[in-house]
Amino acid sequence: xxxxxxxxxxxxxxxxxxxxxxxxxxxxxxxxxxxxxxxxxxxxxxxxxxxxxxxxxxxxxxxxxxxxxxxxxxxxxxxxxxxxxxxxxxxxxxxxxxxxxxxxxxxxxxxxxxxxxxxxxxxxxxxxxxxxxxxxxxxxxxxxxxxxxxxxxxxxxxxxxxxxxxxxxxxxxxxxxxxxxxxxxxxxxxxxxxxxxxxxxxxxxxxxxxxxxxxxxxxxxxxxxxxxxxxxxxxxxxxxxxxxxxxxxxxxxxxxxxxxxxxxxxxxxxxxxxxxx
Amino acid sequence: xxxxxxxxxxxxxxxxxxxxxxxxxxxxxxxxxxxxxxxxxxxxxxxxxxxxxxxxxxxxxxxxxxxxxxxxxxxxxxxxxxxxxxxxxxxxxxxxxxxxxxxxxxxxxxxxxxxxxxxxxxxxxxxxxxxxxxxxxxxxxxxxxxxxxxxxxxxxxxxxxxxxxxxxxxxxxxxxxxxxxxxxxxxxxxxxxxxxxxxxxxxxxxxxxxxxxxxxxxxxxxxxxxxxxxxxxxxxxxxxxxxxxxxxxxxxx
Numbered sequence: 175x176x177x178x179x180x181x182x183x184x185x186x187x188x189x190x191x192x193x194x195x196x197x198x199x200x201x202x203x204x205x206x207x208x209x210x211x212x213x214x215x216x217x218x219x220x221x222x223x224x225x226x227x228x229x230x231x232x233x234x235x236x237x238x239x240x241x242x243x244x245x246x247x248x249x250x251x252x253x254x255x256x257x258x259x260x261x262x263x264x265x266x267x268x269x270x271x272x273x274x275x276x277x278x279x280x281x282x283x284x285x286x287x288x289x290x291x292x293x294x295x296x297x298x299x300x301x302x303x304x305x306x307x308x309x310x311x312x313x314x315x316x317x318x319x320x321x322x323x324x325x326x327x328x329x330x331x332x333x334x335x336x337x338x339x340x341x342x343x344x345x346x347x348x349x350x351x352x353x354x355x356x357x358x359x360x361x362x363x364x365x366x367x368x369x370x371x372x373x374x375x376x377x378x379x380x381x382x383x384x385x386x387x388x389x390x391x392x393x394x395x396x397x398x399x400x401x402x403x404x405x406x407x408x409x410x411x412x413x414x415x416x417x418x419x420x421x422x423x424x425x426x427x428x429x430x431x432x433x434x435x436x437x438x439x440x441x442x443x444x445x446x447x448x449x450x451x
Numbered sequence: 452x453x454x455x456x457x458x459x460x461x462x463x464x465x466x467x468x469x470x471x472x473x474x475x476x477x478x479x480x481x482x483x484x485x486x487x488x489x490x491x492x493x494x495x496x497x498x499x500x501x502x503x504x505x506x507x508x509x510x511x512x513x514x515x516x517x518x519x520x521x522x523x524x525x526x527x528x529x530x531x532x533x534x535x536x537x538x539x540x541x542x543x544x545x546x547x548x549x550x551x552x553x554x555x556x557x558x559x560x561x562x563x564x565x566x567x568x569x570x571x572x573x574x575x576x577x578x579x580x581x582x583x584x585x586x587x588x589x590x591x592x593x594x595x596x597x598x599x600x601x602x603x604x605x606x607x608x609x610x611x612x613x614x615x616x617x618x619x620x621x622x623x624x625x626x627x628x629x630x631x632x633x634x635x636x637x638x639x640x641x642x643x644x645x646x647x648x649x650x651x652x653x654x655x656x657x658x659x660x661x662x663x664x665x666x667x668x669x670x671x672x673x674x675x676x677x678x679x680x681x682x683x684x685x686x687x688x689x690x691x692x693x694x695x696x697x698x699x700x701x702x703x704x
Contacts, residue, residue: 207529217520217570227570231518235571239515243572313511318518319547325519329537329547332521341533342552346540 186432193267201328205335214328215268216318216376217249225249228324229257230302230379234315237306259449261387262380265370266429269377271323271358275370278362279409290365291411295381295427298372305375317375323358324376326351367409371427381426389430391423392448399442404434414445422448489647489695492590496665499657501542501550502635504535505559505582506566506574516573519547523565523574532560534637551584554637555648559584561610561636580611585635586658588665589627591672592688593649593695596626599684603627605639605650619673623680628669646695 200211201218212219216228227249236242257264266272284290305317318325333348361369370377384390404414410427414434417423423445430447438445500510504523507513519537527535536552538545551559561582566574587605595602606616606627615633619626629639629650640650653661675683 204525204529207531209526209529212525212529212568213520213522213570217518217522219522219526219568219570222568225568225570227520228518231520231571235516235518235573239512241512243516245572245575246570249570313515314544315515315518318520325521325547328521329519332525336528341528342536342557344537344539347537347547350540350546 184433184436186436190267190431191273194270194273197268198270201331202335205332205339214332215270215324216322216328224252226253228318228376229253230376231315231318231322233379234306234309234318238309238313238315240310257380257383258386259388261384261389261430262377262426262428263389263430264380265377266431269324270327271369272429274355274359275362275367278359279366281363283363284366286365290368291371293368293372295371295411298375298378301373302375302378321354322376323355323369323374326354330355367411370429371410377429378426384426384428385424388451389447389449391428391430391434392446393418393421393423393444394446396442396444398444401441403437403441404445407433407437409433418444491647492593492649492651493588493653496588496651496653496661497657498585498652499654501538501545501548502554502585502637502652502654504549504551504565504574505561505563505584505634505636506569506577507584508573508575513573514545514548516571517548518571518573520570522568522570523549526564526568530560530562530564532562533557534559535565551637554640554652556641558637558641560638561634580614580632580634582634582636583655585633585637585652585654586631587629587633587635587637587639587650587652588658589629590649590651591668593645593692594627594643595645595649595692596624597672598688598692599623601625602644604642604644605629608638608642610636610638622677623684645692 197211201214203210204212209219209222212222213226216231218226220226225245225248227246229250232246232250235246305321308316329347329351333343333351336343337348358369398415398418400415402415405412408414409431410429412423412425412427412434414423417425432447435445435447503510503513504527508516521537524535524537527533534551534554534557535549538548538550540546549565551557561579563577563579566576569575589597589605591597601624603625606612606618609615611632611634615629617628617630619628635652635655637652640648640652643650672680
């Protein structure tokens with residue numbers, strides 16, 4: 175248990191990191207030619223049977239090509255089912271950028287912390303529409319190909335592994351992806367969680383599922399102590415205390431990191447995860 | 452204090468990884484690409500774009516459907532063909548899309564796994580025989596079979612065999628010719644024993660353009676008299692062939 179105290183991870187955070195590492199290890203198996211999970215997080219293949227496709231990539235490819243293919247629908251349905259159950263849990267539990275952003279956040283370098291959280295997250299839908307418009311005009315799924323952190327992360331990973339085992343690697347693409355990831359980390363250092371809350375269209379689409387997802391946060395029938403410790407630990411900037419009268423949180427920003435559940439657990443013990451209607 | 456020790460440990464691990472890295476890959480971090488020793492066969496005919504994986508939609512539609520997820524590249528790696536690579540910065544419009552990089556090293560094995568697993572439908576399921584990746588053309592001035600040797604490595608390597616190859620017998624030997632049923636997988640390109648290969652795969656669209664000229668050259672070669680042919684082979688072709696030599700282990704990555 176001592177090592178846990180050294181790293182100072184909370185219970186849910188530890189669980190989240192375990193899930194993340196597990197998913198990444200499953201993806202790493204593909205380089206050992208074990209076909210458990212192939213591809214990247216924007217599109218992957220589970221046990222060479224179930225195709226998985228990111229809903230935003232699906233919409234973008236549909237709009238860019240202006241032509242519907244039944245293959246992509248079969249690929250997107252399993253993902254939609256997962257998000258119907260878990261909502262935006264992907265962002266907190268599987269997305270590798272969450273881990274890197276947390277490291278950057280811990281350094282506390284940001285001079286614009288307040289400003290970053292004052293930008294309303296709904297402006298992100300303008301970004302979504304902007305990318306869809308560009309895709310429509312250019313006929314290229316622009317976000318998923320050039321900008322997506324998931325595509326760039328897995329490109330970098332693949333290129334580094336291929337480089338190690340001396341397979342053909344395009345260095346210009348590796349450098350592009352690497353510098354783009356570094357740029358995202360730099361952005362994170364200036365504006366904490368601006369990417370996650372506002373800019374990332376993938377997360378925006380998943381946020382829509384939070385409204386109908388089975389997994390959500392529920393307040394128990396107790397009195398709130400108004401200590402605001404939940405809002406202090408919430409790095410997605412959800413106004414939790416405001417929602418106590420409603421009895422549940424269905425915020426589009428919530429990524430089910432469990433920080434508020436733990437912060438409340440030591441005090442009023444009000445907030446709980448709930449899987450169900 | 453803890454952070455400092457952590458950083459130290461991480462740094463040491465990183466350094467040891469670097470060392471391991473240098474042992475593991477003989478080329479190390481060298482960014483310079485190995486220079487090609489010979490000019491490619493049929494130097495006057497361009498490839499005409501990127502050779503896409505089997506079952507790809509027409510170029511424009513393919514670009515609009517491909518989301519650069521990397522399934523096809525990784526599955527090609529998992530099937531041990533390593534044929535597919537991703538387009539780099541040089542072609543920014545096609546950045547991150549898959550293509551067959553150099554068939555002299557890694558040809559497509561026609562395992563048909565990538566079109567089966569493409570999640571967006573940019574690659575459509577097709578039968579092996581109906582793939583249209585490209586068209587392989589033999590450079591008659593470099594081919595062993597057309598210059599008095601007995602080789603036929605290309606037809607032995609071809610996964611479709613007699614379906615694709617026509618043979619022309621004469622006193623010069625058994626001469627291979629690749630007809631239009633070729634799917635463009637490039638196995639013949641790899642297994643051509645000539646240094647730098649005597650076979651080249653070009654895009655279908657370019658093939659339609661250069662076909663009259665190529666066929667004219669082919670017919671001219673067939674209709675040559677023995678004496679003319681003798682002069683061409685011994686004065687022009689054989690010096691070129693001998694200077695290239697036989698090379699099986701290639702490195703054009």
